[in-house]
Amino acid sequence: MIYLAIDIGGTSIKGGFYEESGNCLKGFSFPTHGDLPGTESFAAFISNLKNEVEAFADRDSIVAAGIGCPGTIDSLKGICNFANNLDWHEVNIREAIESIIHRPVFVTNDANAALLGEMTYGDCKKYRSAILLTLGTGIGGGIYLNGELFDGEEGKGAELGHMVIVKDGEPCTCGRKGCFEAYASATALIRHGQEGVARNPNSLLAKSLVTAKSIFDAAKAGDVLANECVDWYVEHLGIGVLNYINIFRPQAIIFSGGVSNAGDRLLNPLREYLEKENWGIAGRWCAKPVLAIASLGDRSGRLGALALAVRKSK
Ligand SMILES: [Zn+2]
The missing domain is CATH 3.30.420.40 (ATPase, nucleotide binding domain)
Structure with missing residues (x-):
């Protein structure tokens, strides 16, 4: 076959x-x-x-x-x-x-x-449940529960980027304000970096085109502005991730898309944020979800x- x-x-x-x-x-x-x-x-x-x-x-x-x-x-x-x-x-x-x-x-x-x-052929195939967040131009989302994809009526659900996390916040492509996507996509990280560069033209970040990669690289090199950008980004990503952990309590959260190329430089501070928040309401009494980067490229x-x-x- x-x-x-x-x-x-x-x-x-x-x-x-x-x-x-x-x-x-x-x-x-x-x-x-x-x-x-x-x-x-x-x-x-x-x-x-x-x-x-x-x-x-x-x-x-x-x-x-x-x-x-x-x-x-x-x-x-x-x-x-x-x-x-x-x-x-x-x-x-x-x-x-x-x-x-x-x-x-x-x-x-x-x-x-x-x-x-990822759930059939990738590293996460051993899990029964996972949430996927694609951190790119926008945020793509997927929900996998009890061994099956959950995608809503006509497959039109799982729009995980369009949950409002800031009332009257940044405008979103969907027409609402304050969506997760407007704070945790690669586009949002770059926008925040560009705003910072406008205020701090002498920062290391100002010396090259602002991209998700240049922000994580400058942060690693110790640039104060870039580290502020990463902290800002991780906090907003963490708010959304924690909401999804509370709702679905998945075994794994899988990240893909441009920002996920930062690997542990993204996952480690995110894990710290989630630790600080006790991994959600049931976190003390439950196994922690695995934070993973998509393995199949x-x-x-x-x-x-x-x-x-x-x-x-x-
Ligand atoms: Zn939206």
């Missing part, structure tokens, strides 16, 4: 023909063409995919396909309702791919796919799409 697994990203679409074990028999990658109108980039994707499937000798052994896609996804219908950076509106991914492989196609959003990948989306296809087609 062979599965088609695809991870649609902002710059490239990566996929492959896989065995259930996670072994990739043949991989492929196409540019996303985010510069083109959405109808054209989607048509190019489907055309490229059709060529790949036709060139794959064992195509008759494909039993199902799994797709991870950014944006708002209707996982029941397999439609991308809206993906801002792809300019996709009401794009029927399932129908288009089923017409190529003539087998069932399952679609989920990219954060859910990444979490499924950029393969998590594809392997999650594979896990989705395998699980749904059984």
Whole structure:
């Protein structure tokens, strides 16, 4: 049995023909063409995919396909309702791919796919429950409970970035103010760093472009401003993480996305914050959740799409 697994990203679409074990028999990658109108980039994707499937000798052994896609996804219908950076509106991914492989196609959003990948093929596969937070341009979220993904009606839940943590706070892309995403995404960290640089033009941080990496690097080098930025960031991240610990009491919290590249320089101060807060209301009487960095790197989306296809087609 062979599965088609695809991870649609902002710059490239990566996929492959896989065995259930996670072994990739043949991989492929196409540019996303985010510069083109959405109808054209989607048509190019489907055309490229059709060529790949036709060139794959064992195509008759494909039993199902799994797709991870950014944006708002209707996982029941397999439609991308809206993906801002792809300019996709009401794009029927399932129908288009089923017409190529003539087998069932399952679609989920990219954060859910990444979490499924980590929980099926990554270091956290030994756990039954986890929360995933992708700390990138925004915050992507995924919830995994009792061995299964929890994604709400039509797969539209688990928007973990849009919990308000500061009343009347920073504006969020969703239209509300004070969302977790507006304080704990990479964008928020960079914004805070830039504001600090404007006030402290002589700081080490002012000597290069402000990025999540430059902030953590300057903090390690002892820069006062950068350390203030990291403290500010970790405190806001900690507020959100602690809320999720109180609600779900997961075995693991998994971090991915740009800020997670800081590794222990992120996790150690976060762990200190959570210790100070006793790991939540039940923390004294319960095992502490493991804080982990996603272990599969950029393969998590594809392997999650594979896990989705395998699980749904059984
Ligand atoms: Zn929001």
